[in-house]
Amino acid sequence: MSFQLIPDEFFVTSGSAVSPISDLNAFDLALHRAGVAEQNMVAVSSVIPPQAKMVPYRELPMGMVTHCVLAQMRGRDGDRIASGIAYAFRKDGYGGYVAEGHMFGDKEALDEELRRKIKEMERMRGIEFEEPVILSEELKVPEGEYGCTIVSLVFCGYRD
Numbered sequence: 150m151s152f153q154l155i156p157d158e159f160f161v162t163s164g165s166a167v168s169p170i171s172d173l174n175a176f177d178l179a180l181h182r183a184g185v186a187e188q189n190m191v192a193v194s195s196v197i198p199p200q201a202k203m204v205p206y207r208e209l210p211m212g213m214v215t216h217c218v219l220a221q222m223r224g225r226d227g228d229r230i231a232s233g234i235a236y237a238f239r240k241d242g243y244g245g246y247v248a249e250g251h252m253f254g255d256k257e258a259l260d261e262e263l264r265r266k267i268k269e270m271e272r273m274r275g276i277e278f279e280e281p282v283i284l285s286e287e288l289k290v291p292e293g294e295y296g297c298t299i300v301s302l303v304f305c306g307y308r309d
Contacts, residue, residue, distance in 0.1 A: 156216065158204045158306030159197065161234065165288040165298040172223040175297035179221075183299055184208065188215035190301070195270075197236060197245035207305055218302040220249035224288075225295045231256050232298040233285025235263035237271070237278035245278070246270050247302050256287035
């Protein structure tokens with residue numbers, strides 16, 4: 150008998166934060182604001198399995214190994230930073246895909262980059278996607294501070 154870990158539920162969350170101490174502390178606070186600071190986040194690539202559905206945010210147990218697609222951007226001293234994800238389901242109903250991105254720049258530029266990435270994923274596979282869902286965070290980091298933005302698609306339920 151083989152063990153297969155196939156997600157069937159996910160939620161999307163985001164946060165941004167600054168810290169006078171370090172970019173790690175800004176990252177930690179951004180995770181806290183996104184509601185996922187108490188999990189052990191494990192980044193995975195970008196496939197949403199067939200029949201997986203988006204659910205509202207849910208609190209997860211402390212210390213849980215949590216699979217996610219994670220976009221993050223760190224900066225300091227006046228940088229404008231942005232991170233985000235786009236996800237789209239296939240029109241044939243057979244799952245979907247996630248693109249993540251980050252940049253020094255604004256949310257509008259990042260959203261356009263994410264649209265291009267999703268379009269390329271569609272083109273490469275020779276299939277059609279539904280309209281993508283895009284979520285991004287932007288932050289202008291104050292002088293003398295560190296900053297971080299995060300956006301994550303978090304897998305929170307698995308098939309039996």
